Amino acid sequence: MIKKSVSLLLLALVVSLSFGQNATLKGVVKFKGEAPKPRLISMKADRQCDAMHGGKPVEAEDVVVNQNGTLKWVFVYVKEGVKGKYNPPAEPVVLDQQGCWYHPHVFGIMVGQKLEVRNSDPLLHNIHAMPKKNKPFNIGQPVKGMKSYYTFTVPEVMVPFKCDVHPWMSAYAGVLDHPFFSVTGDKGEFEIKNLPPGTYTIEAWHAKLGTQVQTITVKAGETKTIEFTFERKK
Amino acid sequence: MYSKGLHRFAVLTAAFIVFLIGVGASVTSTGSGDAVPDWPLSYGTLFPRMVGGVFYEHGHRLVAGTAAILITILMIWLLRSNQPKYVKTFGVIAFVAVLLQAILGGLRVLVISDPEVQNTATEIFSVGHVEPIRMAIAITHATLAEIVLCMTFLISLFTSKAWVKFEADRIDTGVRIAKLYTLTFAFAFIQILLGALVRHTQSGMAIPDFPLSFGKIIPPFGNLPYDPNAPFQISYAELQFKVAIHFAHRVWAFVVAGVGIYASILAIRTSVKLFRNLAKMWISLIVLQILLGAFVVWTKLAVLVTVLHVAVGATILGMTLILSVLGWKSIKLAVEQKELILSNS
Numbered sequence: 001m002i003k004k005s006v007s008l009l010l011l012a013l014v015v016s017l018s019f020g021q022n023a024t025l026k027g028v029v030k031f032k033g034e035a036p037k038p039r040l041i042s043m044k045a046d047r048q049c050d051a052m053h054g055g056k057p058v059e060a061e062d063v064v065v066n067q068n069g070t071l072k073w074v075f076v077y078v079k080e081g082v083k084g085k086y087n088p089p090a091e092p093v094v095l096d097q098q099g100c101w102y103h104p105h106v107f108g109i110m111v112g113q114k115l116e117v118r119n120s121d122p123l124l125h126n127i128h129a130m131p132k133k134n135k136p137f138n139i140g141q142p143v144k145g146m147k148s149y150y151t152f153t154v155p156e157v158m159v160p161f162k163c164d165v166h167p168w169m170s171a172y173a174g175v176l177d178h179p180f181f182s183v184t185g186d187k188g189e190f191e192i193k194n195l196p197p198g199t200y201t202i203e204a205w206h207a208k209l210g211t212q213v214q215t216i217t218v219k220a221g222e223t224k225t226i227e228f229t230f231e232r233k234k
Numbered sequence: 235m236y237s238k239g240l241h242r243f244a245v246l247t248a249a250f251i252v253f254l255i256g257v258g259a260s261v262t263s264t265g266s267g268d269a270v271p272d273w274p275l276s277y278g279t280l281f282p283r284m285v286g287g288v289f290y291e292h293g294h295r296l297v298a299g300t301a302a303i304l305i306t307i308l309m310i311w312l313l314r315s316n317q318p319k320y321v322k323t324f325g326v327i328a329f330v331a332v333l334l335q336a337i338l339g340g341l342r343v344l345v346i347s348d349p350e351v352q353n354t355a356t357e358i359f360s361v362g363h364v365e366p367i368r369m370a371i372a373i374t375h376a377t378l379a380e381i382v383l384c385m386t387f388l389i390s391l392f393t394s395k396a397w398v399k400f401e402a403d404r405i406d407t408g409v410r411i412a413k414l415y416t417l418t419f420a421f422a423f424i425q426i427l428l429g430a431l432v433r434h435t436q437s438g439m440a441i442p443d444f445p446l447s448f449g450k451i452i453p454p455f456g457n458l459p460y461d462p463n464a465p466f467q468i469s470y471a472e473l474q475f476k477v478a479i480h481f482a483h484r485v486w487a488f489v490v491a492g493v494g495i496y497a498s499i500l501a502i503r504t505s506v507k508l509f510r511n512l513a514k515m516w517i518s519l520i521v522l523q524i525l526l527g528a529f530v531v532w533t534k535l536a537v538l539v540t541v542l543h544v545a546v547g548a549t550i551l552g553m554t555l556i557l558s559v560l561g562w563k564s565i566k567l568a569v570e571q572k573e574l575i576l577s578n579s
Contacts (some may be wrong), residue, residue: 046285124277124288128268128346136364138270138347142278158465164269164287211461 025220025226027191029074029184029204030162035065041168048123049100049166059106060168062208063232070188071230073106074206075158075174076193077181079213081200086178092149095161095171097125097141102161102171106207108181109173111152119146124165131159138164156225158205172207187215197222204228235318241309241393242419247304248386252548254301255379257294259544262433266290267372271347274341278559298336303327305332305382308389321392328385331378338375343372369434375432382552391559396508400563411504412561414497419492419554423517426551428483429544438540441484444531453477487527491520494554501557506564512557519550 029150038059043049064072092114096103098121109115117127117139124142133156139148152159152175174181182190199217209230218224261267269287270276276292284292305328312325344351345368353513355367391397447453458477460470474477494516499512526543 026475045289048285123285124283126271127267127272132363132365134552135349135352136346137349138268138271138343140277140347160466162265164266164291166286167265205465210461210465211467212463 001189004041013211021117021220022194022196023174023221025180025195025200025202025216025218026194026223027076027226027228029064029071029076029189029190029206030124030188030227030229032072033068034232036063036232038064043100043166043168046088046100046123046166049121050204052099052121055142058101058168062102063206066186068187071206071209072188074184074190074204074228074230075106075150075172076175076184076190076192076204076228077108077157078178078195079157079201079203081198081229082180083085083198086110089179092116093173094118095127095173097127097163097174100125100163100166100169102163102169104171104183104227105183106158106172106183107174108183109152109175111155111175113151113176115152115173116151117141117148117150119144121208125163125169126165128162128164129154129173129174129218130162134159138199146173157203169206174205186204202226204230236395236398237315238395240315240393241390243304243311244308244386244390244393247301248383248390248552250297250301250304251383251386251481252426252545252552254294254297255383255548256381256545257290257297258376259433259541260537261290261294261373262533263540264290267365268346270295271343273343277300281542289491293340298339301382302332302336305329305386308386312389317393317481321389324385324389324392328382328389331382331385332340334463335375335378335382338371338378342368342375346355372434373427373430376434377427380548383552384550384555388554388559391556400506400508400560402565408500408504411497411500411509412558412565414493414500415554415558418490418494418497419558421486421493422547422551425483425486425490426442428479428486429547430578432483433481433544435476435479437476437480438530438535440480440532444484444528446483447477449463453481454518461569473576484527487524491524494520494550499556501561509557509560509564512560516553516557518549519546519553522546523550536558 008233031152035084040057041060043053043218045088066072088110093107093109095107096118100121119141122144124140126138126140127148128138129150130136131203133154134152137150141148144224156175158172158174161171161173180192180195182192184190196220197218199215201213201215202211203211205211210227212230214226216224216226238432254309264287266287270282276282276288276295279409282288282292290499309325309329312322341477345355352364355366356362359367361367373461441447441453443449448458451486458473460473498513498517501509504510525541525547526546527541530543
């Protein structure tokens, strides 16, 4: 018993020490130029969806410029340089359909990690994933509360999702074989923790504005800050 | 031999097939092909909520089902009539083709939504990803629809009073017209295939301007506007392929129009009223079709314009076949008449 406790303690110490030596990459994704007016989506094609939003159009999430001039829904990840094997977390990533809208719009998931697709709406949806490397799938969820599960088998950035019933619904998943990714939110910030020391290619991906890459080198225990700036495509 | 009721029913069926092809195009144009993931039922029922993409996909299934019923009735009617054997055969071919169509339509859906079907398909064709199979099924589905259409157009012709009268008139319209319309039909069929390829490879806007291509007569294949930082990257070769099939569809349209218009001018000069009228209609339709093609690009693939473009294309194909058959029939009849005169003298 004592032996087991000591072993566990030592293991915890080793793990914490090793993480302590790892670096953190953080930063912000900025938007240059005048923010585009949000595209308005009418849900009149499905009265139930329309009613959920009070009959008002909904702002699309394809280009969301935050109040501080940063960009939301940018998938920032380590594209090259990761060594070693990483096991996927046991808890699933949840993609919810609520108000005829995908939540979240952009997310990261590891190879082998479960994706749970929920229907929180009292109406039918179909979840159509259109990967180019993984197997595509198309699941019907006609009833509220339905859950479906799927696992990706190979890394792929990005996998688009759509609901063919409600064509305005779109989501994107970045599938990776490591946990070094982040998605920008309302402040345009991202943070990638526990990155082992080394040189990496970091890519920022946006569904409409494209991709940008930077090469960085991080040392043990360092917190590195970088910045990406996107501008409107001509 | 002539039955007014049968002929009218054949025409109704042919018109309904044109409508069905248009509805099918609306499914592709609205990206609703996968809005109903199960088949033959739709969300486990015969009538799901007709909203959004379900309206298009399930609507297509309902219209296709109605077309299948019409063709079945037409086949039974033909088989029980005193029509010649070849007309009955066309009825049976149309019936078999429409059944195949239903199966292909179902496979097109299930190859994505049913993991077992997907695995079996990728194993059979030894491919790593199901997308090329999905595309091949979709293009075959679109092409077979045109064959069904051709059958119903032919049946409409063979059961018509005009066909009987045409036999009685025994006027030789010349080999050249028959050959030219046959060539136009073959060219039009290739054009339909190219169109299906453009639609199902999402190449409709691969060339964003018209009548020029990237501001030039021939697209600059070595210097296409390529974004290496696009969110969904395709290779330069893939971009070239998309531009190439789009451009081929444009160029080929003028080849079809050129040969067809020449044939139609010759047909208009003949003394056969039916031939003259159909030829005039053909010219009108081809002009409309080229205009619709231009508007497809100018409106950036507006659904209604694209649907009309596909439906008019199908009608042109069917009409070309009718004109071609009429051309050859006139030659056959003229030869028979000459032989008769010779044997009498």
